[in-house]
Structures are given as structure tokens and as C-alpha cells.
Amino acid sequence: MFYRALTCGAALLLCAASAHAEGTPIPHGTLELIARNQWITAGHTLDLGLRFQLEKGWHIYWVNPGDSGEPPRVEWQLPEGLTAGSIEWPAPRRLETGSIVDYGYEDRVLLIVPLHAAASLAAQQPVRLGAEVKLLVCSHEMCIPGKAELSLTLPIKSQPPATDAQNRDARNHDARNDELFTATRRSLPHPAPGNWRFSLADANDSFVLSANLGHRITQAVFFPLAESQIENAAPQKLLPVATGFRLTLRKSDRLLKPIARLKGVLVLSAEGSYLIDVPLSKPGAARSKAATVLESTQ
Amino acid sequence: MKRSTLYPMFLYPMLVVLVLCAAPPLISAAKIGATAPDFTGTASTGKTFHLSDYRGKYVVLEWHNNGCPFVRKQYNSGNMQRLQKQWTSQGVVWFTILSSAPGKQGYVTANEENDYLAKTQAAPTAALLDPTGEIGHLYDAKTSPQMIVINPQGVVIYDGAIDDKPTTDLNDVPGATNYVSLALQQAMAGKQVETSVTRPYGCSVKYADATH
Numbered sequence: 233m234f235y236r237a238l239t240c241g242a243a244l245l246l247c248a249a250s251a252h253a254e255g256t257p258i259p260h261g262t263l264e265l266i267a268r269n270q271w272i273t274a275g276h277t278l279d280l281g282l283r284f285q286l287e288k289g290w291h292i293y294w295v296n297p298g299d300s301g302e303p304p305r306v307e308w309q310l311p312e313g314l315t316a317g318s319i320e321w322p323a324p325r326r327l328e329t330g331s332i333v334d335y336g337y338e339d340r341v342l343l344i345v346p347l348h349a350a351a352s353l354a355a356q357q358p359v360r361l362g363a364e365v366k367l368l369v370c371s372h373e374m375c376i377p378g379k380a381e382l383s384l385t386l387p388i389k390s391q392p393p394a395t396d397a398q399n400r401d402a403r404n405h406d407a408r409n410d411e412l413f414t415a416t417r418r419s420l421p422h423p424a425p426g427n428w429r430f431s432l433a434d435a436n437d438s439f440v441l442s443a444n445l446g447h448r449i450t451q452a453v454f455f456p457l458a459e460s461q462i463e464n465a466a467p468q469k470l471l472p473v474a475t476g477f478r479l480t481l482r483k484s485d486r487l488l489k490p491i492a493r494l495k496g497v498l499v500l501s502a503e504g505s506y507l508i509d510v511p512l513s514k515p516g517a518a519r520s521k522a523a524t525v526l527e528s529t530q
Numbered sequence: 531m532k533r534s535t536l537y538p539m540f541l542y543p544m545l546v547v548l549v550l551c552a553a554p555p556l557i558s559a560a561k562i563g564a565t566a567p568d569f570t571g572t573a574s575t576g577k578t579f580h581l582s583d584y585r586g587k588y589v590v591l592e593w594h595n596n597g598c599p600f601v602r603k604q605y606n607s608g609n610m611q612r613l614q615k616q617w618t619s620q621g622v623v624w625f626t627i628l629s630s631a632p633g634k635q636g637y638v639t640a641n642e643e644n645d646y647l648a649k650t651q652a653a654p655t656a657a658l659l660d661p662t663g664e665i666g667h668l669y670d671a672k673t674s675p676q677m678i679v680i681n682p683q684g685v686v687i688y689d690g691a692i693d694d695k696p697t698t699d700l701n702d703v704p705g706a707t708n709y710v711s712l713a714l715q716q717a718m719a720g721k722q723v724e725t726s727v728t729r730p731y732g733c734s735v736k737y738a739d740a741t742h
Contacts, residue, residue: 330734372734373736375599376599460729486727
């Protein structure tokens with residue numbers, strides 16, 4: 233406590249940040265607006281983060297919520313020269329409730345939003361970043377809507393913060409945030425490596441996603457970005473092959489028109505998560521692709 | 531129904547064929563273009579209703595959970611009540627269906643439901659209590675407020691969301707395209723329902739744990 237009082241005395245800004253460390257209450261959890269750095273740098277992008285902590289048994293939703301639910305929505309109140317980008321969604325989890333499957337997050341999650349600062353911004357006194365977050369928090373038994381008014385005050389400077397350890401010693405809180413942002417960014421879905429090959433075939437009531445990664449894959453889960461393409465609640469049947477895998481995804485029974493491509497996040501437990509966008513093969517092409525995969529597995 | 535005479539009878543089989551061809555070769559309880567499965571439901575008033583008694587009328591099924599924020603958006607804005615009044619006054623039969631199991635959000639006793647209907651000035655034909663989830667599972671209802679529209683021939687012509695704004699925000703009600711009204715308007719005008727299937731956004735139906 234004494235140490236904390238000293239720190240607060242030494243840096244008023246840090247004190248203000250610490251006061252919010254517990255976060256703003258939301259239904260069955262807390263939410264906090266945090267920043268990766270201590271200040272905004274003109275002409276640079278700063279990662280802001282919405283840090284959710286949820287009680288056990290409660291969840292929030294991914295950008296495609298699945299069969300039910302609603303993703304959190306943010307409205308920013310920002311001074312001129314600052315613009316917020318879109319939420320960078322980490323890979324979600326399958327949340328099963330009886331016969332339906334939702335996509336979302338339990339426990340803790342950081343939703344990163346990049347904040348772009350115009351180069352023309354003059355260094356000045358602290359500015360207030362405001363965010364109104366509307367969200368839906370659900371358990372298997374019920375859903376509760378929530379709203380949180382968040383804010384963060386940061387100065388604008390012309391030079392980026394130093395990243396050396398010497399400076400970090402003076403701001404433990406900031407260093408912890410930095411690690412959280414680094415870890416979260418690392419876990420975000422990345423574009424799939426250029427030498428990986430994907431194809432998608434139409435197989436009556438299913439789509440078959442074939443992947444050639446050059447090595448055997450024994451665990452893979454696909455999360456569709458668009459709604460009503462695949463049946464969320466249907467088990468995804470994985471067939472490991474020597475060069476990758478084949479994943480059978482049942483078509484949504486709400487899919488009335490043929491789809492041109494399947495876009496979403498592929499989670500490979502060992503390798504991380506990848507953003508993929510696979511065109512549906514034409515019937516003839518599908519056969520030859522399938523044949524290639526079969527040959528390469530033998 | 532009056533409008534159905536606008537179309538020569540020989541066109542009907544063709545329309546049905548068209549609808550069936552458009553649907554995927556699947557699987558699920560209530561399908562667009564298929565006959566709506568019959569059910570018997572007990573209303574909060576104690577009265578018994580059989581779906582099959584309403585051949586010759588349009589029927590709307592509305593899945594309800596009074597605690598669900600998506601449902602509250604419709605009721606707190608008065609939109610659901612407005613729709614119920616608008617369509618029942620034109621001869622449409624409207625069943626509000628409560629498939630929440632005892633102990634879960636949205637489960638109510640008959641008396642509680644009657645109080646709710648009075649308080650919110652709701653005007654369905656009946657509110658059917660379905661705590662076992664039998665009717666819900668028969669139609670594979672996933673969410674509240676999922677909506678289904680059945681035509682006078684007993685065929686499902688719409689299954690999905692109430693509108694195109696999948697949010698809990700009351701401000702989104704005025705600008706929304708209501709799929710139920712659109713389906714009823716188009717069908718009554720003898721037209722094909724353009725948007726017959728959508729993702730039924732909302733809260734998951736709070737079924738009893740054992741029944742799936």
C-alpha cells in the first residue's frame with residue numbers, strides 16, 4: 233500500500249490508471265479500457281484494448297455469434313485527429329447449449345482496437361478517449377444486456393515511448409499491459425502461410441474443406457465469419473491425412489443459395505489460428521483436387 | 531385466403547415444385563415448403579389449441595422468453611404487440627410459444643403469463659405453454675424471438691428472425707425490415723415470399739436439459 237501511495241504521488245496519470253484497475257462492472261463481470269503505451273504518438277497507431285473479465289459460466293460473443301447472441305459493439309468518442317479501427321477478434325470458442333452452438337469468449341479476453349493518430353496532431357495535454365460499449369452477457373440459462381461507459385486519458389506526444397527496460401521499471405502497470413497486448417496480438421488469427429493449400433468441395437449436405445499443409449493435422453476447428461453457411465451445432469468431422477486434413481462441415485439448413493466461398497477462422501491447436509478464405513471448387517475441379525489429396529496421402 | 535383465388539389452380543403444383551427445388555435437400559423439423567408439423571398446445575388461459583384446426587388461415591408462431599433482451603426489445607418498444615394486433619385483425623392466427631423449462635429464464639406459470647399479457651397489452655391469439663419443449667423441438671426453434679409463418683395450405687413459408695436488425699437495441703426497431711410482415715404481405719398478394727429463411731437471432735431457447 234505504501235509503495236502504491238508513493239507511485240501515485242510520483243505519477244498522477246498512473247494513479248488514475250490504477251484507480252480503474254478493477255474495471256467497470258458489466259453483468260457478471262468487469263470491463264476496462266486499456267492502452268498499450270502511456271501516450272499517443274502523432275502519426276502512429278496505438279493499440280487500445282477492451283479487457284473483459286467474466287464470472288465462471290458466463291460468456292460474450294464473437295463477431296459471428298453463431299446460433300444466438302450478439303457481439304459487443306463500441307461507440308467511440310474521440311478528439312479530432314484520432315480514429316478507432318475495428319475490433320481485432322481473437323479466435324472464439326464453441327459454446328454449446330443443448331442443440332445450439334454459439335461462438336464467443338469465456339473467462340478473460342482482450343479485444344484490441346487500433347487507434348490511429350493523425351501526423352498533424354500537435355503534442356498537447358492529455359486527451360480523453362471515451363468508449364460506450366453495448367454488450368450481451370449470457371449463461372446457458374439466461375442473457376443479460378449490459379452497457380459500460382469507459383474512458384482513458386492519455387497525452388499526445390511527438391515521439392513514441394521508449395521500449396527499453398530502464399523506462400519500463402518505472403511503470404510496472406504499463407509493462408503488464410504491454411505483455412498482454414503482445415500475447416493477444418500473437419494469438420490473433422493470421423493469414424495462412426502462402427505455401428498452404430486449401431480447397432472446398434460441395435458434397436451434398438456438406439462442404440469438405442481439404443488442407444495441404446505439408447504435415448499431418450489431428451485437430452482442427454473452423455469458425456465461419458458469415459452466418460447461415462454451415463450448421464453451427466453439427467459436429468465437424470476431421471480426417472487427418474499425411475499432408476494435412478479433411479474437415480466435413482454440414483451445410484446450414486438455412487442455406488438456400490449456393491455459396492461462392494467459405495471465409496472464417498481455422499484453429500489448429502498446435503499451430504494457432506488462421507484466417508482462411510476458400511473458394512468453392514467447381515464440380516470438375518473438385519474431383520481433381522480431391523484426387524490430388526488422395527494421391528498425396530498414399 | 532381470398533387472394534388465393536387470384537391464381538389459377540393449375541399454377542399451385544408448379545409453385546410448390548419451385549419452392550421445393552429452391553430448398554436444400556435437408557433435414558430439420560420445419561422446412562420451407564413442407565407441411566408444418568401439427569401440434570396440440572395448452573394456452574395460458576387453459577384452452578387447448580390444435581394447429582390443424584387452422585387450415586385455411588395464416589398462422590404465425592412466435593418463440594417467447596420474457597427475460598430475453600431481444601424479446602424485451604420487441605415488447606418494450608410495443609412492436610410485437612403492434613404486429614399481433616395488425617395481423618390478427620386481418621384474420622391471422624398468432625401463437626406465442628413459451629418453451630423455457632422450469633427454473634430457466636422465461637419460464638412462467640399460466641397466471642404469470644396472463645399477467646404479462648395484460649401488462650404488456652399483448653394480443654396473440656393464444657400464448658401456448660410448452661415447458662417440455664415439445665413444440666419448440668418439433669419446429670427446431672433455436673432462439674427467442676424466432677418466427678415462423680404458415681400459409682392457409684399448412685405449408686411453412688417463413689422461418690427465421692423477426693427482422694433484419696439482430697440487436698437488443700430499442701433504437702433499431704423503427705428502421706428494421708420486418709420479415710414476418712413482409713412474408714405475410716407477399717403471400718397474401720399471391721407472390722412468392724422473397725426472404726423465406728433467415729438466421730433466427732436472439733437468445734437460445736432455454737429448453738429442459740434432458741430433451742435433446
